[in-house]
Amino acid sequence: xxxxxxxxLKKNFxxxxxxxxxxxxxxxxxxxxxxxxxxxxxxTLLRCLNFLERPTHGQIIVNNxxxxxxDDNKSLGDxxxxxxxxxxxxxxxxxxxxxxxxxxxxxTLARELMAKERPDFKENKKKIMDEITAEGEALLESVGLxxxxxxxxxxLSGGQxxxxxxxxxxxxxxxxxxxxxPTSALDPELTGEVLKVIRGLxxxxxxxxxxxxxxxxxxxxxxxxxxxxxxTIAEYGTPEQVFEHPKEERTRQFLERYFED
Amino acid sequence: xxxxxxxxxLSSGFIINIELFFITLLLALPxxxxxxxxxxxxxxxxxxxxxxxxxxxxxxxLMLQLFVVLYAPGLLFSMPxxxxxxxxxxAFVINYxxxxxxxxxxxxxxxxxxxxxxxxxLGMTKTQIFFKIILLQVIKRIIxxxxxxxxxxxxxxxxxxxxxxxxxxxxxxxxxxxxxxxxLFSTAVFFLVFNGILTILFGWxxxxxxxxxx
Numbered sequence: 180x181x182x183x184x185x186x187x188l189k190k191n192f193x194x195x196x197x198x199x200x201x202x203x204x205x206x207x208x209x210x211x212x213x214x215x216x217x218x219x220x221x222x223t224l225l226r227c228l229n230f231l232e233r234p235t236h237g238q239i240i241v242n243n244x245x246x247x248x249x250d251d252n253k254s255l256g257d258x259x260x261x262x263x264x265x266x267x268x269x270x271x272x273x274x275x276x277x278x279x280x281x282x283x284x285x286x287t288l289a290r291e292l293m294a295k296e297r298p299d300f301k302e303n304k305k306k307i308m309d310e311i312t313a314e315g316e317a318l319l320e321s322v323g324l325x326x327x328x329x330x331x332x333x334x335l336s337g338g339q340x341x342x343x344x345x346x347x348x349x350x351x352x353x354x355x356x357x358x359x360x361p362t363s364a365l366d367p368e369l370t371g372e373v374l375k376v377i378r379g380l381x382x383x384x385x386x387x388x389x390x391x392x393x394x395x396x397x398x399x400x401x402x403x404x405x406x407x408x409x410x411t412i413a414e415y416g417t418p419e420q421v422f423e424h425p426k427e428e429r430t431r432q433f434l435e436r437y438f439e440d
Numbered sequence: 441x442x443x444x445x446x447x448x449x450l451s452s453g454f455i456i457n458i459e460l461f462f463i464t465l466l467l468a469l470p471x472x473x474x475x476x477x478x479x480x481x482x483x484x485x486x487x488x489x490x491x492x493x494x495x496x497x498x499x500x501x502l503m504l505q506l507f508v509v510l511y512a513p514g515l516l517f518s519m520p521x522x523x524x525x526x527x528x529x530x531a532f533v534i535n536y537x538x539x540x541x542x543x544x545x546x547x548x549x550x551x552x553x554x555x556x557x558x559x560x561x562l563g564m565t566k567t568q569i570f571f572k573i574i575l576l577q578v579i580k581r582i583i584x585x586x587x588x589x590x591x592x593x594x595x596x597x598x599x600x601x602x603x604x605x606x607x608x609x610x611x612x613x614x615x616x617x618x619x620x621x622x623x624l625f626s627t628a629v630f631f632l633v634f635n636g637i638l639t640i641l642f643g644w645x646x647x648x649x650x651x652x653x654x
Contacts, residue, residue, distance in 0.1 A: 229561050265563045275558035279576045279652045288572065289562035333653040351562060 180243070182207040182386055183228075183355055188237035190223055197223045199410040201237070205355070205403070208384035212397035212418075215407035216433060221390045224407070225357050228388065230264045241266045241354060268353030272360040274340045276332040282343045283328045286315040286350050318346040322376050338369035342376055356380070358389040374400075394437045398422050406430050446615055446623040453611035454630045456525070457597040460607070464532040464593060471533060472540025479545055490541075497538035503602055506531045510603045528600040532593070539589055547582035548574070551654075580649045587642035591635050 181204040190198040197220045205211050213221045226232040228239065230247070233255075239247040246263040276285050290311045294300055300307060319328050322342040332340055341361055348356055358377065362370040374396050380387060381400045391397050397404060397418065404421040406414040414421050414430045425431050444452075478490035497505070509531040514520030521527045551574050559569035601610035612624040 231557055231560065261560075261563050261565065264561060267561070269557075269561040271554060271558065273552075273554055275552075275554035277555070277558070277573050278654050279580075289564060292564060292568055292572070331652050347562070 180207070181205060181240075182242060183388075184238075184240040185228075186238040186240065188224070188227060188239070189235045190220075190227055190232060191235045197410055198227070198234070201410075201412060203405060203412060203415060205386065205388070207386055209402040210381045210385070210387040210389065210400055211403045211405060212401035213388065213390045213405045213407060214392075214394065214397055214433075215413075219407040220410045221407050222359055225269075225359050225388060225390050228355070228357060229267050229269045230260050231269075265351055266354045268348035268351060268356040270341070270344050270348050270356070270358045270361050272363050274332075274337070274344045274364070276340055276343055276347070278332050281329045281331055282319060282324060282335065282346075283312070283315050285332070285343055286318060286347045287311050289347075290314075290350055315346070315350060318349055319343070321379075322346050323372070336369060337365045338372045341365065341373045345373075345376055345380075354386060356385055356387045358387065358391070360390050360392060362391070362393060394422075394434070406433065408433070446612075446620065446626075449611045449614070450608055450623060450627060450630065453606055453608035454627075456600075456605060456607045457594070457630075458634070460525075460528055460532060460597045460600060460605075461594055463529050464536055464597075465590065467529075467533045468536035468540055471537035473544055475537055475541035476544040476548065479541060480548070494538045494541060497535055498542070502531065502535050502596060503599055505535055506599060506603050509534075524600075524603050524605050527603060528605050532597070532600075536589070536593060540586070543582050543585045543589065544578070546585070547578040550581055551577050576649075577654045580652070580654050583642065583646055583649070587638070590642075591638055594635055594638070595631060 183205040185201055185203050188198055188201040189196070201220075201224060203211075213224065215221045223232060227234045234247065234249055236249045237247075238245055238249070241263075245251075246266060276282075277288070280288060291308065294307050294311060297307070316325070316328060319325060322345055324339060324342055324346070327335060327339060327343075332343070335343065345356075345361075361377065362373050365373065370393070374393065377387070377389065377396075378400050389397070389401065399418075401418055404414075404416065404418050405412055406421060406425075406427075408429050413427050414425055420426075421430065422434065425434065475490055475494065478486050479494065481487045481490070506528060510521050510524065510527040555573055555577070556569055559573050564572070598607055598609045600607050601613075608627050608630060609624070612627050615621075615623040
């Protein structure tokens with residue numbers, strides 16, 4: 180059973196057609212790498228999944244439930260979008276940690292705000308808050324930042340900030356974790372520590388969609404590769420199929436440019 | 441009429457400056473935020489109305505605005521302004537709210553889109569995003585320009601003498617007319633002490649927010 184199905188997804192910015200009908204599905208526990216040139220629409224596709232952009236057309240289905248349908252106005256309300264987007268976690272290229280909070284509080288803030296809406300919050304406040312804090316600490320430890328828990332973002336390196344951002348996204352236990360070029364804003368010597376964390380998540384069969392320019396990483400870590408070209412899926416398959424035996428000439432050309440240097 | 445000593449007279453005058461200062465701050469700080477929201481509104485007419493208002497207020501002398509507030513109600517609506525102090529408060533509040541609104545707008549617009557998006561993907565509401573994430577970053581950014589503006593306000597309160605409000609400089613000028621010049625010069629001490637306290641206060645607030653960077 181597919182955990183995620185995207186059906187005929189289109190997105191226009193004014194008269195510019197960025198996504199021209201995207202169809203794909205993802206199985207639970209799979210890691211999908213999205214590759215493609217700048218402007219091919221990969222980031223827009225990821226942002227559509229997270230409702231940061233509203234698709235012009237199409238459907239998004241998670242666990243056989245339609246969570247977005249461009250033709251159905253009922254699924255477009257603010258509160259509903261807020262609930263639906265929690266199926267997806269998001270790790271940004273530029274980290275976007277909250278500067279006024281410690282690494283730990285960055286992770287726990289959203290969960291604390293949600294907990295306050297629980298009817299039993301007042302009577303169990305201490306217990307609930309302690310649980311959330313413990314969970315945050317465990318996740319930061321799992322990304323190797325136990326010692327940096329009480330540091331503020333500006334006291335952390337880019338690689339450390341991005342690992343906090345991954346822990347923050349995992350706190351909400353999303354069905355699908357999305358990465359938007361997670362290492363593009365990092366110095367080369369810092370990409371390794373972030374890729375290692377993502378690799379660890381893949382080993383534990385976290386369902387992920389990763390937009391990346393790291394071709395070697397995409398080939399090693401992903402179960403499926405999706406090559407986007409000018410707003411359409413040019414190639415979709417296992418890393419072996421896409422990287423070793425591309426069917427399309429444009430895939431071949433794109434990969435050649437990447438691997439020649 | 442000149443029975444009081446110069447120092448007593450200056451002190452009572454400076455109380456007017458201080459009253460005008462605090463009342464203006466109290467009203468202009470929140471009013472400025474309202475103007476900011478109008479200026480940033482997606483509803484175009486409201487946005488342009490608000491920006492035109494700011495343009496007029498910032499583009500004309502505060503001294504002129506004092507005259508307008510004092511005389512316009514009487515001339516235009518036959519409802520003469522019966523308190524000079526009230527007229528001064530209205531003119532100062534409108535003027536400073538316009539300046540504050542631009543400072544707020546600069547602060548809000550300087551917070552990156554990524555901060556809002558990070559809050560959104562974590563399932564926060566717009567209100568939660570504003571109060572839990574954006575607000576403190578805005579405050580940190582606007583403290584330096586705001587302290588500038590507030591210090592300017594203490595000195596601007598003396599402009600109220602132009603509509604006959606007996607603030608400190610006007611009090612001092614009475615002595616100048618009698619041939620006594622030192623009271624006029626000594627008004628500087630009042631402003632320096634008061635602004636010194638403000639400078640320390642703002643420095644303390646800035647230091648309080650030094651634990652994070654934006």
